[in-house]
Amino acid sequence: MQPQVSIWVPLAVGLIGLLGVLATQLITTRRDLSREAAAIRRADHIFWRDKRLDAALTLLVTMNAWREIVVDTWHNPPDDATYAELHAAVTTMSDTLATLKLIGTNEIRQAATQAVDDLLTTAATVRTSPATADLAAASRHLSATINILRDHLRHSLSIP
DSSP: OOOOOOTHHHHHHHHHHHHHHHHHHHHHHHHHHHHHHHHHHHHHHHHHHHHHHHHHHHHHHHHHHHHHHHHHHHHSOOOHHHHHHHHHHHHHHHHHHHHHHHHSOHHHHHHHHHHHHHHHHHHHHHHHOTTTOOHHHHHHHHHHHHHHHHHHHHHHTTOO
């Protein structure tokens, strides 16, 4: 005759098995939620990086166009069309700078603001004293300011 197994043994084994299944499900759910949260953070980071990149590109393109027009006005008297182009470029530059101030990192905000201020100050200095200004040096300075901002933005936005 076989010894009888207490009723509690199968119940205890079943309970242990049930707890194991529940613990495994809980761990799996937690891991899935963690992965999903990380994916959402990555997507959010990429979204805002792309927005910053678009604004940075618009600012750089506008700065280059503005620089070409300004340097041209130093050598040739501007007409109404040139003034309109300058106004449009400054408006776009200002709007894009406002966008970068809103969505950019502190580094991007500071670098973009400093670059725009430097461009406008240099152009104003040449305009107020064209007879004594070194136009070639001022043009190189404008280009260098844009290039410094471009390099800073590339670094800040992790562009190789």
